Amino acid sequence: MKKLLASTILFAIFLFSATAFAQRTTQVADMNDLTGMERTASQGAAWLKRSADDLEGRAMVNVDGEGIPYTVWWVIFNHPKECLDTNGVVLDPVTGDIVTWCNLDDLFVEAVGGAVINASGAISASNGEKKKKKKKKKDGGSSGRGVVNTSFELEAGEAAGGDNEPCCFGLLEGGNGNGAEVHIVVDEHLDFASWPIDLTTPQTGHRGAVFLSLEE
Numbered sequence: 095m096k097k098l099l100a101s102t103i104l105f106a107i108f109l110f111s112a113t114a115f116a117q118r119t120t121q122v123a124d125m126n127d128l129t130g131m132e133r134t135a136s137q138g139a140a141w142l143k144r145s146a147d148d149l150e151g152r153a154m155v156n157v158d159g160e161g162i163p164y165t166v167w168w169v170i171f172n173h174p175k176e177c178l179d180t181n182g183v184v185l186d187p188v189t190g191d192i193v194t195w196c197n198l199d200d201l202f203v204e205a206v207g208g209a210v211i212n213a214s215g216a217i218s219a220s221n222g223e224k225k226k227k228k229k230k231k232k233d234g235g236s237s238g239r240g241v242v243n244t245s246f247e248l249e250a251g252e253a254a255g256g257d258n259e260p261c262c263f264g265l266l267e268g269g270n271g272n273g274a275e276v277h278i279v280v281d282e283h284l285d286f287a288s289w290p291i292d293l294t295t296p297q298t299g300h301r302g303a304v305f306l307s308l309e310e
Contacts, residue, residue, distance in 0.1 A: 125155040128299040140303040147250040160240040166214040167279045171196040172207030174275035209264025211254040213246035261295045272308040
């Protein structure tokens with residue numbers, strides 16, 4: 095009887111796990127340079143695993159140097175089709191594929207349901223390239239190339255901000271993990287007016303990846 099009960103419990107756990115796994119979808123995208131004229135130059139990759147009520151992401155990206163602080167941000171558009179009323183969809187000029195339905199202006203359109211939420215942070219490491227000389231930059235990092243590799247998660251309904259956080263706003267709406275357009279943005283922090291504010295407030299964006307809604 096005990097063996098039968100144990101087998102039944104194990105089978106139920108396996109069945110539940112298999113069902114939960116089947117409901118998760120993985121997307122992969124380039125991490126693009128968001129600075130200057132090289133906005134489409136790939137600087138790494140990111141993946142997003144999503145279900146109806148949670149997001150899990152990972153960013154693996156080349157950055158300006160080692161020893162520099164970076165923050166990672168969820169930028170979420172819960173209802174991306176509503177972005178069409180602001181600026182219209184952005185298409186790839188070569189392939190004609192949809193790049194994004196939404197941009198910065200759409201974050202503040204109520205019908206879009208925009209959100210900006212801190213995801214993670216990291217000090218960049220060396221990417222392993224050998225350099226003849228290391229010149230120290232004024233921010234403390236070296237002049238060589240660096241890399242950031244970090245993972246993060248977000249549950250639906252988990253609101254941004256709090257009593258001790260100056261930023262940000264919005265949330266992933268419950269049951270909408272597959273319907274939202276999700277951007278992962280990596281910010282670089284070189285000059286500090288205030289460490290607590292700078293490291294908890296998004297800047298202009300250094301690298302970024304776009305994950306389109308699965309319900310287009």
